[in-house]
Amino acid sequence: MKDNDKKEHLGTDSSGGSESSKPKSGELRESELRYRRLFEAAQDGILILDAETGTISDANPFIIDLLGFSHEQLAGKRLWEIGAFRDIFASQEKFKELQSLGYVRYEGLPLIAADGRKLFVEFVSNVYEVEGAKVIQCNIRDNTARREAELEKDRLNEKIIEKNEEIESFLYVTTHDLRTPLVNIQGFSRNLAKDLKKLYTLLSKADLPEGIKERVRTLLTDDLPESMGFITGGVLKMNMMIGALLKIARLGRIAPTSASVDMDAVLKDVLGTFAYQLEKIGGVVNILDLPRCSSDTEVVSQVFALLIDNAIKYRKKGRRLEITIEGKVTEDGLVRYMVSDNGLGIEDAELEKIWQVFYSGHTADPGVEHGEGIGLTIAKRMVERNGGRIRVESKEGVGTKFIIDLPARK
Ligand SMILES: Nc1ncnc2c1ncn2[C@@H]1O[C@H](COP(=O)(O)OP(=O)(O)OP(=O)(O)O)[C@@H](O)[C@H]1O
Ligand SMILES: [Mg+2]
Structure with missing residues (x-):
């Protein structure tokens, strides 16, 4: 040395x-x-x-x-x-x-x-x-560099949460405010429809050349009601969309609570609401082991209800619907629930889209009754707000499995 x-x-x-x-x-x-x-x-x-x-x-x-x-x-x-x-x-x-x-x-x-x-x-x-x-x-x-990177990550996460809250609040306020002009459009459309009827009655009494009378009659009975129909249809659709957006925006305003959830009781309740439908179509639901999770009971009920609703709606005609619900505790301290069905399944290309708001698939399948396309958007947000994750696996024509991970304990 x-x-x-x-x-x-x-x-x-x-x-x-x-x-x-x-x-x-x-x-x-x-x-x-x-x-x-x-x-x-x-x-x-x-x-x-x-x-x-x-x-x-x-x-x-x-x-x-x-x-x-x-x-x-x-x-x-x-x-x-x-x-x-x-x-x-x-x-x-x-x-x-x-x-x-x-x-x-x-x-x-x-x-x-x-x-x-x-x-x-x-x-x-x-x-x-x-x-x-x-x-x-x-x-x-x-470990200064690593620690600083972690602190920076925490800071960014906090910013993202803050921005998300801002966006949610913006979504809530704008959708809420959009309702006011919509109510006006709805109200005045109804007035217009009444006025058209009045005009029609007045027309019969009016002293006009027959050619003009006929033209006005066509306008009052065909063209204008058709346009009115489009306006009313558009208003109804917009009203439905605003309602759905408000439902989603409200989710962000309710803080989830956390308790040990008795899954057997939750499933019993949820399946009770589908009992009539299931009996009508001859569907069966198999409930296997369901460990408790730490979550918001109301939220868990709603998520399972949305998934069962889908399994029923997107069942394959001519095949007896079978739904299996099971759960297990994973090594990383989570509880994994699986809801599987033997329904229509989802095309690979659609798997990403199903979580998008207003996305409805199976539009070409005959006899499939459609919803608003918000069920899975809501389910995903609810699960994530409760510290969990939800994903899907599916094979077209064979069936679909939704996998939900939730915290096992607080
Ligand atoms: N179990 C399932 N089997 C097959 N396709 C499904 C299943 N669950 C969801 N999908 C597909 O995902 C789309 C989105 O589902 P989501 O629940 O968000 O909306 P929806 O069921 O169309 O309407 P809503 O739930 O608002 O009444 C469905 O339209 C359907 O195409
Ligand atoms: Mg749905």
């Missing part, structure tokens, strides 16, 4: 004072040098302390660079006398804990470097014995 290399660490002989005076065998010396090199080249900070007093006896170049303290500032000082570590070992409680447990570990520990830089480190220390004396080795890994 070169002389100036030696200055990079606190010049102590790690083999211990009295022992160092003894002549060392060549092998021992070589092994010591090898370990010394590892200590010096380590890309983690290493501090060696006296386990009785907490005094720093050695520090590798990495920790000196990282913290920016000079050798003098570290040498012979107790850990809690150094600014960077003052907070952790302030009460010396932690040091006592380390002395008794022989091991402590902190993640994301904030340290302030000599120049005021804020660092986040992982700090692991172990107590062990070297030639009869107890020493503490502290390994300090610089």
Whole structure:
């Protein structure tokens, strides 16, 4: 080792004072040098302390660079006398804990470097014995970049949530306000229809040339009512869409509650509402094991109702409808529920679209009664607002399976 290399660490002989005076065998010396090199080249900070007093006896170049303290500032000082570590070992409680447990570990520990830089480190220390004396080795890994990236991610997530809330509130206000002019259009359309009838009666009494009378009659009985029909149809459709958007926007305004959900009771209730329909079409529902989840009971009921409604609506004619509902606890602390049917299935190309608001498929299938195309949009938002996920697997002509993951416990 070169002389100036030696200055990079606190010049102590790690083999211990009295022992160092003894002549060392060549092998021992070589092994010591090898370990010394590892200590010096380590890309983690290493501090060696006296386990009785907490005094720093050695520090590798990495920790000196990282913290920016000079050798003098570290040498012979107790850990809690150094600014960077003052907070952790302030009460010396932690040091006592380390002395008794022989091991402590902190993640994301904030340290302030000599120049005021804020660092986040992982700090692991172990107590062990070297030639009869107890020493503490502290390994300090610089996780500042990772921690900052995590903080940035949290900040961005918060921003996204904030923006989403803004959009939801905007959606609610605009859709709500759109209702007012729509009510006017609806009302005045009805007035116009009445006025057309009055005009028709007046026309018979009017003294007009027959050619003109005939032309006006056609306008009053065919052309104008046809246009009125389009206006009324459009208004009804718009009213339905505004209603659906309001339903979705309202979801964002209700904070979900969380409780242990008795799934058997939920399914019993939900299936009760479909009992008539199921009996009429001869459908069967198999309920297998259903573990409890931690969620909003009302929300879970609605999600299952929307899925069962779809399974019934998109059943395959000529095949007895069979719905299977089952659940299991997953390794990552979630409960996974599956709702499978043997219905029409969904084309691969449509699988992404079914979650979109107002999307309705199977329009070409005869005898399929359509809804507003908002059921799955609502189900997805509800599940996600309850900390879960929903996805679909389907094979056209064979059947569909909805997979819902919800937290198992709070
Ligand atoms: N179990 C299913 N089997 C086959 N297709 C399905 C199934 N569930 C949903 N789909 C398809 O996904 C589309 C969207 O479903 P969603 O529940 O959002 O709307 P909808 O059922 O058309 O109307 P709404 O639920 O608002 O009354 C459906 O129109 C249908 O094409
Ligand atoms: Mg639906």
